[in-house]
Structures are given as structure tokens and as C-alpha cells.
Amino acid sequence: MSQVKLLIAGDFLPMPCNYDLFSKGDTKTLFGDRLCSLFASADCRVCNLEGCFTDSDSPIEKTGPNIRAPTSTIKAVKNLGIDYATLGNTHSMDYGKQGYLDTCKTLSDNGIGYFGWGDSASEIKSYQELSINGFKITLYNVTERFDNAPGDDYPGVNLYDEYRVCRELNELKKRCDYLIVFYHGGIEGTRYNSEIMRRRFHRMADNGADIVISQHTHAIGEEEYCNGAYFLYGQGNFCFHFRNDVTPLLGEGLVLEADFTKDGFTVKPHRVLRTERGCVYDEAQDLSGFYERSKKHSELLAGDKAAKAEFERNFGNDAKNWLLQFLLTFRGIDPVVAEKRKVLSPEELRDYLLSLYPRQYLNAILTFLRNEEFNEIGQQILSDLLRKTE
Template identity: 40%
Template sequence: MNILIGADFVPTKSNAEYFKKGDIKHLFGEQLTKVFENADYRIFNLEIPLTDKESPISKCGPNLIAQISSINGYKAAGVDLFTLANNHVLDQGKVGLKNTINTLNSAGIGYVGVGNTPNEAAKPFVFDCDGKKIGVYACVEHEFSVVADSSAGANPIDLLESPDHIAALKAQCDYVIVLYHGGKEHYRYPSPNLQKVCRKLVDKGADLVVCQHSHCIGCEERYAKGTIVYGQGNFLFDDSDDEFWQTGLLIEIHDDFEISYIPLVKRKETIRLAEGYEAEQIINSFSKRSKEILAEGFVNHKYSLFAADMLPTYLMRISSYKPGIILRICNRLSGYHLIPFLLRQKYVKFKRLAIENSIACEAHRELFLQGLRGENDENAYR
């Protein structure tokens, strides 16, 4: 058994022509191409709609799109299965999703994690490898891509339903892989809640839970009888020069479901196998973080520090506060402390408590979200 699992596999302006030509040797290099050729099965995340017609939905964040001809690159790479349960699959609306599915079907590439109804989107994908039956379940956190009763989309993580889906899948398969599109971008550790959720999925039968979405390599946890990977970085996504986007991991599954990691490095518009000191640094950092999360209280403490840094960003979103040029200059001169200070002062204690209650309480949050969605006619049923 030799199964490869990679994260975001996305054509961008810098390499779209190589995808169109199916020039995998340029995109991967000879060594990585051989790794693909030697694999029995290859699973990736298609973080972009494949369509030639732009029909962007209203959302915050970018609306990604790639030409249908990009499929030539995926075929040349020998991709067997894509998860479509991600936050960009509906970036070009229902037409974009339909074109993506039709393109994959025509190319003979499987997909999992989307559907016209919630039940259809939740269906797993099952395949045979080396005499073993492997089940793949894909889900995504709630953003702008999830399925609704009257609208096609991605399978959302639902703690009242998803664990039962996984238990049922385990009953019919030798091994179960869960592809979970969630976690905070550019954060290399699990949040306390993400760790709790992933552990629950292992308890219900998942042998491997892979968290994709963070755009950075995170850490690994061996829990009970399963393995959890909290972030494997991108596979090939040339969209940022941020340090987090420069490295990634391929997950390799061997006989008896033994798991190992292949370090990757981004080279301009391409991806390459990491070698020598560079490969050693990637694996050693990954191992170090994996040991850190074993310490009692580490996950909670690390996340509290991260949350404190992120709080002004969320307060700014809620307030629609837009600082002027003079204030931005002063903020920069202060080491970027001035605006966070002003935001914290603006949100006095009683208002912050009201915001917390509106988000934390299930009844308030449900009503708040329904009201927000109802205000936007375009997303009224999403």
C-alpha cells in the first residue's frame, strides 16, 4: 500500500500554462514526479472551482477560479481523488461547482465532500488498495461554501451528524481517512476545540484525520488508535510569499496503515522535494511542535496568546472601523500597538460581554446568524 495525501493543489497565474499543458515535470521536478508515479493512490484538496465562466458569489475573502483546461495538469499528475469540501468550492456559484464536477467526471477523477443536498454531500468515497477497503470522509467548517437544503455545496462538519457518518463508514471499511478543512490560517497548533473535535472523530472510527486549510505545516498527534495531522501546509499554491506558504508535507500511508511524511519546498511557481538540511529542518520543526502539544495545558496556553493577538482584528470586523492614514502611520510608529489599544478602549466591558454572549450562547448565535443571512437576499437560503 502506498497512498499519498496532499493539501491545496491550485493553479495560479504564474503556472496556469503548465497546468494547461500537463507539464508536471516542470511543476514537480523529476524526484517528486517519481514519488507520484510510485504511488498506488493519490488524494488532494481542490481548493478552486474549474470553470471558464466567472460568476462570483458574495463573500468575504477572494473568489478563486481556474480554467477547465487546468484538468490536464491534474490528469498528468495522476490524481485519483479530490476533496471538494473546502471554503472555495462555491466561489463561482452553482455553475462553477457544476462545471468542476463535470470536468472531474470527464477526466475520470473521483471527488468527495459536495452534493446537491446535505445527505449527498455527506456521502463518503470508498476505494480498494492492496486488498484493503479505504473510506474517505470529507467535511469543512462553516464559511460560504456549505450545502443547504435548497442549495448545493460542501459537507459541513456537524458534531451531531459527522461522528455517526464516520462510525457507519468504519463499519464497512478496513481504514477510514477524514479530510477536515478547518483550523485557523497561519497557526501551527490546534485550538482546544479543534483538538477535541478531531479526537472525537478518532474515537468514532477515523484512523487518520488530516486538517487542511491552515496554509502551514502544523503538528501531529497520535491519539488512541488514530493519527491526527493539524495542518500539512499547501501542496502547490503559488499565491503568497509569506513564510508559512514556502513549505508543506505530503502524507504517505504504507502497509498496515503506517504513516510517514515527505517534506516539500516551494520554488517560485513550482513545488519540489526538500533535501538535506532543508528537509531536516522541516521534519524537526514538525516533530518539535508535535512534542510540545503533549505537555499539559500547552494547547490552551498557546491558543490564548494567539487569541489575544487576534482580538483587535475581530473587534475591527465587528465595528467596521477604518482608521485614516494618519492613524495608520501612528500605529506603525508605535509598533502596531496603537490601533489595538484604541479598539480595546472602544469596546468597554459591558459591550464586549454582550458580543461574547451573542457568539457563545447557542440560541443567540443561531438567531444572530439567521438574521445576518436573511438580510442578504442572495444568500437568504444558504
């Protein structure tokens, strides 16, 4: 029987701790024999390239880290057999136009295709059409907005606009056997998907997507089967050593195997574990947490109120990781807070800051974040202020 085996890896980029191994192309030390064999067995291999390949020292101005890898480190990515990279993500535009151009050239020179971004807003390459063993498979990449938007004459990524994205998926499905969507978004550090993400995945499936995968959260989430489609909410990292401390979330990830035949497709998640300088195949394949969350997610969708409450409570607990950063940002420059930050633990500082926000102020902030009108006004005001400080 004719079939296609596709392997999909999560967030992937060389980091200073393993630049030397990537530059040598040392996939055995980075990934181990078992993982290398798995990749060698596939007909096609795709990863999310979480950053850019450039030797530039000119990052863009943004909140959060600017991430890149030297162009020489592409060697191990090539040796692992990666065929295509998605570039519609958080960090692909961290080094501006030069980083964009360098990444395009580095990948092209090494025979690696890419999609999810383009030269300008009107020239985005959002998808890649494959023809393998008689099957037509289309890969589509879209991302939420970060510091990555394209301009009229400036490169950027394929941003999520529901009407346009669903229309494009509907048209793409008409000319392929299988359609896979790589969605870059969600809340970093959460193992539980949000209602917004669920709605978006279902709408994309309604318009032809067979498989929808979310990346960016750096955590393994849940899976869902829906009317013949498959959703993976949170793939976790593949090899992305941005942080030195290895939390339980950062210590694992999934490589998704998708096997396509004329009768349909099957999926199989393979758990990988982070090592000091790379990642390896988890011989125990302990996916108990993944399947337990997926079961609870199914119960939520079936209308189980207790499951819904538990799921949303766990989502809220994970999201609390962002609370301190939010409070510090909203508070602005405060000499007293600056002094307390020197002597208080993060938890003590968080509790102190919360004491400065009466309930009505927390409610006002929630309104600004939740309401479309205030959200749009806030973006406009802040954009104008930033332009005046240039």
C-alpha cells in the same frame, strides 16, 4: 506482503502565476523530479482541491476571496497522477452552481474522482470507497461551515454535524479495513490546534476513523497517535500560491504517505517547499519544528500544566493575526478610522482600535461569540438584514 501506498497532498489549486505551466501539464517545472517520482510510486493519490475549475466570471457574494482556476489548467493535476480530490472546503462553492457543475465535469473528463459535496443537501457524496490490492479503504470528507452550505435544490458541501458525521463513520468502518477522514477547518494561519478540534478528532476516531487530517489552516501543525489512530493537525499547503508574499507558514507543507498492510498502517510526512511557481521536495526534510510542536502537544494531553500554558499561548499568538480584521469589522463604518488607516501601519491601527474598545465591550463581544444562544441570534439577525438589502 500485500500493501497499499497512499499519498495525501494538502491545499492545491493553480493560480495566475502558474496557469501556463498547469495548462501545459508541465509537472517537472512545477514540482521537480523528486516530488514527481514520489507521486508516481503511490498506488493512490489524493489532494484537497482548494477552489473550483471553471471559466465562469460570476462569483458568489461572500466575505473573503473567490478562488477559481481555468478548466484548461487541470492538465498538470492529471499528469501528477491525482486520483481523487476532496471538495468539502472553504472555496469549492466560490462560483456557485456553475462553478460546481464545471468542476464536476472537468474532473470527470480527466478521470479524477471527487467527494465531499453534492447536488443538494440530501445528495451529498461524503465519501469514496476504494478497493486496492485486496484492501478496502474509505475516504471521508467533511468541512466546517463557510459560504458553502447546500440547499434543498442547490449544491454544496458535507458540513460538520457531530452526531451525523460520527454515525456515518461508525457505519462506514463496518465495511472497510481502513477509514481516513479529511477535515477542513481550524484557524487559518495557526500552527497550533484548538481544544475544539482535538475533541472532534478524538470523537471521530472513537467512531472508527484510523487517520484524521485537517487542512485549511495553510500551516503545518502537529501530529498525534491515539489508541491506534493517527491525527495530523494542519497539513499546510501543497501548491497554492494565493498570496504573493511567502511567510514561513506558507513556505512549507506536508505530503502524507500512508502505507497499509494486513497488520496495520504506518505514516510518513514528507516536507515540501514552495517555489516561485510550484513546490519541490525538501531534500533536508527539516521537520524539527513539527516534531517539537507534536512533543509539546503530547505533554499537554498528558496533563503537563506548563506545556498546556505554552501551547495555548502560542496558539493565541498565531490567532492574533486576525485581530485587526476583527476590530475593523466590529467597528463598522467610521470616517476617523478610515483616515487613520491611510497613515498608520497595521500595528499602529490595531493599537488605536483597541483603545476604542473598553474592557466591558471586549467582554460583551466575547460573550456573543462564545454563547450558543447569542451566536444563533446573531446569525439570524444578520441573515434577515442581508435579505432586506438584496
